[in-house]
Amino acid sequence: MRHTLPLAPQFYVTAPQPCPYLEGRMERKLFTALQGDNAEQLNDTLSKQGFRRSQNVLYRPSCADCSACLSARIDISRFAPSRSQRRVLKRNARLRRRVAAPWATEDQYALFRDYLDSRHATGGMADMDVFEFAAMIEETPIRSRIIEYTEPADDAGHPYGGLSAVCLTDVLDDGLSMVYSFFDPSLARDSLGTHVVLDHIALAREMGLPYVYLGYWVPGSPKMGYKARFSGLEVYHRGSWTRLDAPERFAADTHPLAVPPIAEQVARITLPDSRPVRRDG
Template identity: 70%
Template structure:
């Protein structure tokens, strides 16, 4: 008997675990698998509804008593660099960008380990080995690129971004860089360069993952003009970041069944036989 994947994606919920962004809170994720011939359509659709990709999984925070995590993207047409961001671009003028297929290399892994040990030594990825790193980079069922940044003089690898190419923009899945050049603000620079890439490609958005008001790790995203956040089922300009206080309330998150029922899924019809 021939078995096929169901046309409608199946959604699941992770068990609660300590939140990596806000102390004293528990996180939970709504997720579905990303596979099959319609993976691109599903990824495009759910990315527009606040989901993120991790290898062959799409997920979105669905914490039972907190709604602090908000999906964020930059509207390229509305972005204007600040004076400090212009200075950051000038400081990194000698970095050269190279986009490649999603293949992991030893140089990438070495830089990844240095970055984790310096910035996220106690994070969930701290124990990743080379095989898990390769899976993170290479296991993608959609159009993805690894964008490398090297020093023009030394040819040293300075930064890397795993980037998905969506129908309406670029999604920065995961970025890492050398921690030895703090003055160059490489995290900000990689975002600025992705805005340039999106503009050159005629793509309207750069998806940044989640903005978490109250979290020092994630708060920097509100420094970019043109930022939009996904809240209550809609994308909206962030305006004053202070209006999105980290909410902790039993009614702040809809029940899982309602969340799934309200998702807009691509029209994937079974082929006629």
């Protein structure tokens, strides 16, 4: 029997679970499948509306009584590195960038495990095995790349030295989306996380793309505070992209009536061909 995809994406809502960013709060996500011939166009369109990709799923926070998580991107035309960011670039000038198709390797997984064990030992990804890691890297229906940052060639003549940082990156029609990055925790003093963002800004400029998408900025979360240090930052707030000129203005409103109902949130989503969306669950 032949099966066809629905005419419009169907949106679902996850069950509430403890928030990984703000203690004492519960998170919930609105999500849809990313599949079919229209996958890249759907990803481009929904990314501009605060959605993020995880393998074959697009999701956006849709918590019942909190709106703290704000999708963030850097407007390349307004970005200028700070003095400390210029020091980071100088400190890591030895690293070599290598861009490849999204294919997982043992070296990547070893670095990933070191990173999680050091930085996020109790996080939601702490138990991820090598097969789940490979799925995270390789299961993508769109134009994705794995970007490695390595030490220069060693004395033995190997093409490159050790692996220092890795980023899974999606190429959108208007920018680069940093899906997930990790780095050698023993090199914490080199600020590799900041370096990877700065290099993505340089890469986007080389490609003529106007934005670098960073994921979510969460006011009040120490894990996400670093994103506000990049000039040119914008957040998707109340249906539009807004400059983050004064971070204190975006303190999360936690009153239950401040969050629109799911049906209203879905009705406001614009699809590539402007069809109405369907909601299930």
